[in-house]
Amino acid sequence: MSRPQLRRWRLLSSPPRGVPGLALLALLALLALRLAAGTDCPCPEPELCRPIRHHRDFEVFVFDVGQKTWKSYDWSQITTVATFGKYDSELMCYAHSKGARVVLKGDVSLKDIIDPAFRASWIAQKLNLAKTQYMDGINIDIEQEVNCLSPEYDALTALVKETTDSFHREIEGSQVTFDVAWSPKNIDRRCYNYTGIADACDFLFVMSYDEQSQIWSECIAAANAPYNQTLTGYNDYIKMSINPKKLVMGVPWYGYDYTCLNLSEDHVCTIAKVPFRGAPCSDAAGRQVPYKMIMKQINSSISGNLWDKDQQAPYYNYKDPAGHFHQVWYDNPQSISLKSTYIQNYGLRGIGMWNANCLDYSGDAVAKQQTEEMWEVLKPKLLQR
Numbered sequence: 001m002s003r004p005q006l007r008r009w010r011l012l013s014s015p016p017r018g019v020p021g022l023a024l025l026a027l028l029a030l031l032a033l034r035l036a037a038g039t040d041c042p043c044p045e046p047e048l049c050r051p052i053r054h055h056r057d058f059e060v061f062v063f064d065v066g067q068k069t070w071k072s073y074d075w076s077q078i079t080t081v082a083t084f085g086k087y088d089s090e091l092m093c094y095a096h097s098k099g100a101r102v103v104l105k106g107d108v109s110l111k112d113i114i115d116p117a118f119r120a121s122w123i124a125q126k127l128n129l130a131k132t133q134y135m136d137g138i139n140i141d142i143e144q145e146v147n148c149l150s151p152e153y154d155a156l157t158a159l160v161k162e163t164t165d166s167f168h169r170e171i172e173g174s175q176v177t178f179d180v181a182w183s184p185k186n187i188d189r190r191c192y193n194y195t196g197i198a199d200a201c202d203f204l205f206v207m208s209y210d211e212q213s214q215i216w217s218e219c220i221a222a223a224n225a226p227y228n229q230t231l232t233g234y235n236d237y238i239k240m241s242i243n244p245k246k247l248v249m250g251v252p253w254y255g256y257d258y259t260c261l262n263l264s265e266d267h268v269c270t271i272a273k274v275p276f277r278g279a280p281c282s283d284a285a286g287r288q289v290p291y292k293m294i295m296k297q298i299n300s301s302i303s304g305n306l307w308d309k310d311q312q313a314p315y316y317n318y319k320d321p322a323g324h325f326h327q328v329w330y331d332n333p334q335s336i337s338l339k340s341t342y343i344q345n346y347g348l349r350g351i352g353m354w355n356a357n358c359l360d361y362s363g364d365a366v367a368k369q370q371t372e373e374m375w376e377v378l379k380p381k382l383l384q385r
């Protein structure tokens, strides 16, 4: 599926019309030589195809989901881009020119990985993909349910360990990371060996968002990543003796738009009961909305921007054209900045976001300012300003 592979295949399968056999052979030999010499590098400079080897102290881990908005990212900060969209060789070349790693997405059905032979072939395939695309590692994003007593529990730890060993051996300086929920307390029925997985890879990306995926109390709209709840998650990871340097704080650049069944005068928005993995209601009752859309909508809200002191998060209410009330909860520079102070205080590895595409890169003056502020709060507090 990779681009270089596709290009090779096309060359081999459709020789120019009328080329005699000998010339075709010569062409093939030349192609083999070029490939052996690594000259199929798509970058303007061949050295940009080399994997990044150096490590920076503070990690800024960026998820990208496609298109070309990456051209407007703040590359002075980025250390890793996890490409969850289509592979873009231009992005790879550019990231490398800025000293940033580009990593693959790794997802696999957990039923399959119980078989060690399947794991080996999955890893070999990902490694080959990373190499042919000149990438610097892989971000393993398994968000599936795992029972504590199931064979998947140990197989998952083994998969992470084997992936890390292979990548580190085959691609010098490469990075293998694993995405975990906001808390290690088996959120969404994900019973993982968190300490084992943290030991087995370079670091964990903690997804400190979707924290209302299981609402056990009242079914009301609430913050995507409330301050206390978020920090409790990190405390719990550290308490199980995971080194803070193995944790990168993931923050949301999106929010949730909930339709209210009832909106009380003190802004309590009752939401529909949509169960999730055993919990009676969840954020699945809402709709994820990117920060750029929220910023466009906020001026037409009926409440103006509000701040919840308990959850330390902004929100607002609006009325849709059909007359239904909505409540939107999100994160802004203020709420993110409060949480990211914890990174320095507790010595976490860095910060990252889902996802970088959520901001407005149109260049419009108001949007530009808002976008810059979101990138700015990622900076370590001591260096800020």
Ligand SMILES: *[C@@H]1O[C@H](CO)[C@@H](O)[C@H](O)[C@H]1NC(C)=O
Pocket: 157, 193, 195, 196, 197
């Ligand atoms: C987690 O994995 C490590 C490494 O495989 C192992 O030593 C440890 O016993 C596991 N812990 C639990 C709680 O299963």
Ligand SMILES: *[C@@H]1O[C@H](CO)[C@@H](O)[C@H](O)[C@H]1NC(C)=O
Pocket: 262, 263, 264, 265
């Ligand atoms: C619904 O909201 C109205 C105010 O808009 C409030 O008076 C009423 O008590 C609420 N009902 C419930 C069941 O919360």
Ligand SMILES: *[C@@H]1O[C@H](CO)[C@@H](O)[C@H](O)[C@H]1NC(C)=O
Pocket: 295, 296, 299, 366
């Ligand atoms: C929203 O209102 C603020 C303050 O009145 C203004 O500065 C900003 O330009 C407006 N945003 C949009 C998208 O219209």
Ligand SMILES: *[C@@H]1O[C@H](CO)[C@@H](O)[C@H](O)[C@H]1NC(C)=O
Pocket: 228, 310, 311
């Ligand atoms: C948040 O945590 C602090 C410190 O643990 C505590 O004092 C405070 O009451 C908590 N706030 C909420 C709303 O739970």
